[in-house]
Structures are given as structure tokens and as C-alpha cells.
Amino acid sequence: MESKGASSCRLLFCLLISATILRPGLGWYTVNSAYGDTIIMPCRLDVPQNLMFGKWKYEKPDGSPVFIAFRSSTKKSVQYDDVPEYKDRLSLSENYTLSISNARISDEKRFVCMLVTEDNVFEAPTIVKVFKQPSKPEIVSKALFLETEQLKKLGDCISEDSYPDGNITWYRNGKVLHPLEGAVVIIFKKEMDPVTQLYTMTSTLEYKTTKADIQMPFTCSVTYYGPSGQKTVHSEQAVFDIYYPTEQVTIQVLPPKTAIKEGDNVTLKCLGNGNPPPEEFLFYLPGQPEGIRSSNTYTLTDVRRNATGDYKCSLIDKKSMIASTAITVHYLDLSLNPSGEVTRQIGDALPVSCTISASRNATVVWMKDNIRLRSSPSFSSLHYQDAGNYVCETALQEVEGLKKRESLTLIVEGKPQIKMTKKTDPSGLSKTIICHVEGFPKPAIQWTITGSGSVINQTEESPYINGRYYSKIIISPEENVTLTCTAENQLERTVNSLNVSAISIPEHDEADEISDENREKVNDQAKLIVGIVVGLLLAALVAGVVYWLYMKKSKTASKHVNKDLGNMEENKKLEENNHKTEA
Numbered sequence: 001m002e003s004k005g006a007s008s009c010r011l012l013f014c015l016l017i018s019a020t021i022l023r024p025g026l027g028w029y030t031v032n033s034a035y036g037d038t039i040i041m042p043c044r045l046d047v048p049q050n051l052m053f054g055k056w057k058y059e060k061p062d063g064s065p066v067f068i069a070f071r072s073s074t075k076k077s078v079q080y081d082d083v084p085e086y087k088d089r090l091s092l093s094e095n096y097t098l099s100i101s102n103a104r105i106s107d108e109k110r111f112v113c114m115l116v117t118e119d120n121v122f123e124a125p126t127i128v129k130v131f132k133q134p135s136k137p138e139i140v141s142k143a144l145f146l147e148t149e150q151l152k153k154l155g156d157c158i159s160e161d162s163y164p165d166g167n168i169t170w171y172r173n174g175k176v177l178h179p180l181e182g183a184v185v186i187i188f189k190k191e192m193d194p195v196t197q198l199y200t201m202t203s204t205l206e207y208k209t210t211k212a213d214i215q216m217p218f219t220c221s222v223t224y225y226g227p228s229g230q231k232t233v234h235s236e237q238a239v240f241d242i243y244y245p246t247e248q249v250t251i252q253v254l255p256p257k258t259a260i261k262e263g264d265n266v267t268l269k270c271l272g273n274g275n276p277p278p279e280e281f282l283f284y285l286p287g288q289p290e291g292i293r294s295s296n297t298y299t300l301t302d303v304r305r306n307a308t309g310d311y312k313c314s315l316i317d318k319k320s321m322i323a324s325t326a327i328t329v330h331y332l333d334l335s336l337n338p339s340g341e342v343t344r345q346i347g348d349a350l351p352v353s354c355t356i357s358a359s360r361n362a363t364v365v366w367m368k369d370n371i372r373l374r375s376s377p378s379f380s381s382l383h384y385q386d387a388g389n390y391v392c393e394t395a396l397q398e399v400e401g402l403k404k405r406e407s408l409t410l411i412v413e414g415k416p417q418i419k420m421t422k423k424t425d426p427s428g429l430s431k432t433i434i435c436h437v438e439g440f441p442k443p444a445i446q447w448t449i450t451g452s453g454s455v456i457n458q459t460e461e462s463p464y465i466n467g468r469y470y471s472k473i474i475i476s477p478e479e480n481v482t483l484t485c486t487a488e489n490q491l492e493r494t495v496n497s498l499n500v501s502a503i504s505i506p507e508h509d510e511a512d513e514i515s516d517e518n519r520e521k522v523n524d525q526a527k528l529i530v531g532i533v534v535g536l537l538l539a540a541l542v543a544g545v546v547y548w549l550y551m552k553k554s555k556t557a558s559k560h561v562n563k564d565l566g567n568m569e570e571n572k573k574l575e576e577n578n579h580k581t582e583a
Contacts, residue, residue: 029044029125035104035130035131035133038103040098043115045122050117052117052118054092054096054114055116056096059109066081068080069092069098080092096113105132105163108128111125112125131164131224132198133224133231134160134161134201135159135161136235137157138157138236139235140155142155142240145242146242148245149210151185155205157202157205162200166225167224168223169222171219171220172213172216177207186203187203187204188201190202205220214242219236242275243275243276246274246321247273247274248273249314250273252269260329262303263303264329265301266300267298268311270296270298278315278316279295280293280296281294281314282319283298284322291313293316305329308327308328311325311327312324328359329359331358332357334356335354335406336353336392339407340407340409341411342409344382345412345414347382354406356394367390367391368388368389377390382412384466384467385466386410388409388410389408391406392405412440414439416488416489416493416494417437417494420436420496420497421433421434422498431474432474433483434472436468439491442464443487446486447485449475449481450484451479451482475500477500477503481499482499483497483500
């Protein structure tokens with residue numbers, strides 16, 4: 001016969017193996033855990049009074065159980081079954097809560113808590129779900145550039161180590177990109193690591209770009225499920241270089257000046273609005289039908305006036321796309337005739353002309369000895385004061401740095417001319433003899449005295465101005481003397497003499513030579529007098545005309561009055577005759 005203990009043990013084993021007694025009111029229970037965290041599964045059963053022990057098991061895919069933990073109610077001891085994947089990872093508390101450390105994807109199972117009494121086995125199942133947040137998505141294998149109107153791979157969006165697998169979405173400027181035939185192609189694939197059972201998601205975007213995509217940001221995101229629900233993680237932005245063909249060509253003139261003058265260096269720069277911009281162009285010069293192949297710049301050195309015209313540039317492979325600009329090369333020519341050093345004789349005529357040829361109206365300024373003249377010089381009869389350094393200067397005000405000037409150094413030569421004057425001092429003790437000389441080059445003056453008499457201050461001379469100066473001596477002759485003044489320059493030697501009576505003999509003084517300054521004053525006074533006389537004559541003429549008109553009008557009025565009086569007398573006689581006839 002079997003013992004009661006053996007019979008009881010066989011009963012418990014059978015119950016553990018075959019019986020499934022669920023506690024009333026207990027259904028499916030799920031525990032969500034993050035990958036790597038500790039899974040905590042409460043038993044969810046009330047511990048019975050006659051509890052013998054508690055156990056935990058999990059179920060294989062085929063439904064067969066695998067026991068992993070045991071705890072006796074009496075000995076308070078815990079035993080863990082030899083299951084390799086759970087070695088050193090299990091912990092069973094006194095209330096039969098099972099903890100599994102370092103959660104793995106393989107921990108996704110149906111676990112069951114079992115409380116065993118002598119006559120019953122109570123079970124409470126728990127479903128374990130493990131979640132792994134994927135890595136932040138990243139756009140890799142990015143295109144170096146995109147070309148308009150061409151479907152081209154933009155890049156791959158990759159997110160790794162996800163459980164369960166997630167979904168990838170592409171964005172353009174924050175808006176979701178949906179597949180569009182011929183314009184947007186999205187290829188999605190996922191791979192699972194057989195060891196970790198984690199997923200790697202890859203989404204490839206092929207995109208047909210336009211110029212509207214310039215500087216537009218592209219991003220991607222991964223949407224996944226975690227312990228607390230659905231979440232989304234976004235990638236960093238990616239901006240792509242958009243290539244597009246040139247649609248317009250422009251030409252520039254460098255450096256940018258308001259005006260170009262002869263001698264300048266001019267650089268033509270051609271630009272295309274494509275990306276990347278064209279590196280070579282054809283440049284067309286005025287009068288040359290064939291273009292010159294060059295980089296985006298072409299330099300003209302030391303330009304002349306014949307360089308004025310239209311300049312063009314075009315694409316090498318598309319000559320119809322052309323741009324043009326007009327260039328005006330400003331010029332300024334000055335011709336002074338005569339110029340340089342010119343020598344003329346006093347009294348000669350000298351026509352002077354300063355001829356200007358320019359690309360636009362130019363200003364002309366005449367200077368004499370650094371003093372500005374009011375008008376251009378003209379010499380019908382040269383004077384010594386006309387000598388000097390003349391400069392004709394012209395400029396184009398709108399063109400910086402465009403100035404020209406020519407100079408004329410005029411030398412007026414003349415043979416020495418002498419005039420001598422004498423004057424008796426009011427005291428009657430001396431006489432002053434003056435030798436006035438004009439000529440150029442400056443004549444040298446020499447005095448000679450024939451006769452006796454004291455000479456006082458014989459070397460006094462005036463400044464040499466405008467070809468004139470004088471030398472004077474003061475003498476007290478005791479008898480009649482003759483003074484000779486000799487003036488000599490490179491052209492001629494001139495001699496003049498003056499007889500002077502003894503100091504005791506009175507004689508007529510000769511007037512001094514009028515200086516140039518006094519002569520100008522006299523001329524001005526003469527002009528003033530002439531102007532006054534002409535004004536008076538004009539006033540008298542106007543008064544005479546007014547008087548004549550007045551007298552003519554008065555005579556006409558008198559005739560009309562006499563005629564009216566005659567008519568009145570005739571009318572009176574007719575009336576008297578009419579009275580006589582009636583009587």
C-alpha cells in the first residue's frame with residue numbers, strides 16, 4: 001500500500017502539471033518594460049492560509065511550461081531553476097512578486113504565478129512586453145547636390161536598435177512628403193539583428209527638385225511605440241545645393257565708374273544666374289562678329305576713344321543667351337598755337353588759339369602768371385606788359401582726372417627807346433635830369449656829362465616794370481652842359497642828349513614821362529568824360545524829339561478848332577437867310 005505522503009505528493013505533481021485553476025475575476029495582465037530595465041511582475045493572487053509553496057513559470061511557443069522560480073511557504077527558502085537565459089537575473093519576493101533584471105526582447109513571454117495548496121493550484125498569468133527606443137534618425141549618404149527636373153537620390157534616413165520596429169517619415173520644410181510618381185519615391189526597409197532582435201529601419205528618398213527647393217530644409221522622423229505609448233523623434237535638418245541651368249546672362253563694367261576716359265583699364269565681367277555659374281563665356285567687341293573665349297572676365301587695357309561702342313557676352317554653348325552694355329570712352333584734346341617759348345617784337349600782331357576737341361562740352365580757363373584771365377588773350381599790337389607765361393587749361397567736369405593744359409611763354413623784345421626830361425628844383429640850387437628808357441631785354445643805362453658842374457646822386461634808378469624804367473641824376477651846373485644818356489641791350493645801342501643851362505639861367509622844364517599806371521588812370525578818366533558827353537547828347541536828342549512831337553500835335557489840334565469855328569459861322573448865316581425867306 002502507498003503511504004499517505006506519497007499519495008499526496010503525486011497529487012500535487014499532477015495538479016502542477018495538468019491543472020489550471022484561475023482565480024475568479026483575474027484576466028490577462030500585461031507588464032510593459034523598457035529594454036534594459038527591470039521587469040516587475042506581481043503575483044496578483046491572494047495568498048491562501050494553507051499555502052504550501054509558490055512557483056513561477058513561462059510558456060514556450062508550443063505551450064509547454066518552463067519553471068524558473070520556487071519559494072516554500074514554510075522554509076521561506078527560494079530556489080531558481082537552471083534556465084540559462086535567466087541565470088542571475090531573477091528575484092522572487094515574499095509576496096511572490098517576480099523581478100527580472102536587464103530586460104531583453106526574449107523576455108516577451110506569458111509568465112504565470114502559481115500558488116499551490118494541498119488540494120488546489122491557483123494561477124495568475126502576466127504578459128510581458130519589452131520596448132526599445134530607436135536611435136535618433138540621421139540622414140546619411142546625402143547627395144552632394146540636386147539638379148532641377150531630375151529624379152535623384154537625396155539620401156537615406158536611418159534609425160537603429162528599435163523594438164518593436166518603427167516607421168520613418170520624410171519632411172520638406174516641415175511638411176510631410178508623400179510618394180508622387182516621377183517626383184517623390186520613398187523606399188522603406190527594416191532589418192532585425194538575430195542576436196539582439198532589435199530592428200534597424202532605413203528609408204531612401206528619391207526627389208525631383210526645383211528652384212523652389214533652394215535653401216529648403218529636409219528632415220526625417222521615426223515613430224515608435226514605447227511603454228507609455230507612441231512617440232516621434234526627428235532628425236537634424238539637411239539643406240542641399242540645388243543645381244539649375246543659367247536662364248539669364250548679365251554683363252558688368254569694372255571698376256564701376258561714372259565715366260571712362262582714355263588710358264583707363266576696363267574689365268568686363270559676365271555672369272550667369274545658374275548654379276553652378278558658368279565659368280567661361282564669349283565676349284564680343286565692337287565691330288568684331290566673332291566672340292573671344294575667356295573666363296568670366298575680359299580686360300581692355302589703355303582704352304582709346306575708338307573703343308567706344310556696345311560690348312556683349314554670351315554662353316559658349318548657348319549663344320542666343322546674350323547680354324550687352326554700352327561703353328563711352330571720354331577723350332579731351334587741346335591744341336595751343338603757338339605754344340612753348342615764343343619771342344616777338346613790340347608792336348607785332350600775335351594771334352593765339354586754344355582749340356578743344358572733347359567727347360562732351362569742356363570748360364576752358366586761361367591763366368597768365370598763375371592769375372586767371374577773364375577772356376582768351378589776343379594781341380593785335382604787342383606791348384611789353386603782354387609778356388608772360390600763359391596757360392590754357394581744359395577739363396571735363398563729369399570725368400574725374402580728365403584734364404589737359406598747354407603753355408605759352410611770350411617774350412616781347414624791343415630796341416631801346418629814350419626820352420629825356422629835366423626839372424629845376426624849387427630852391428633853384430639844382431636840376432634833375434631823367435632818362436626814360438624802354439626796351440627788352442633790359443637796356444643798360446650810361447650817363448655822359450660834357451661841361452663843368454657838381455653831380456649829385458647820379459646812379460638812382462627806378463624798378464624795371466613792363467619793359468620800362470628810368471635813371472636820374474641831380475646836378476648844379478655852373479655853366480651850360482650837355483648830358484648824354486646811352487641805353488643798350490642785345491638788339492641795339494641808342495643814344496640821346498639834352499642841353500642843360502647853367503643854374504643861374506632860368507629855362508623851361510620838360511614834363512615827366514607818364515607812367516603806365518598814370519596812363520591807365522588818364523585813359524579811364526577820358527573814357528568817363530566821353531561817356532558823360534555821350535549821355536548828355538542822348539538826353540538832349542530825346543528831349544528834342546519829345547518837343548517836336550508835342551508841337552506837331554498842338555498844330556493839328558489848332559486846325560481842328562479853326563475848322564469847327566468856320567462851320568459854326570456858316571450855319572449861323574444859313575439860319576439868317578432862312579428867316580428872311582420865310583418873311
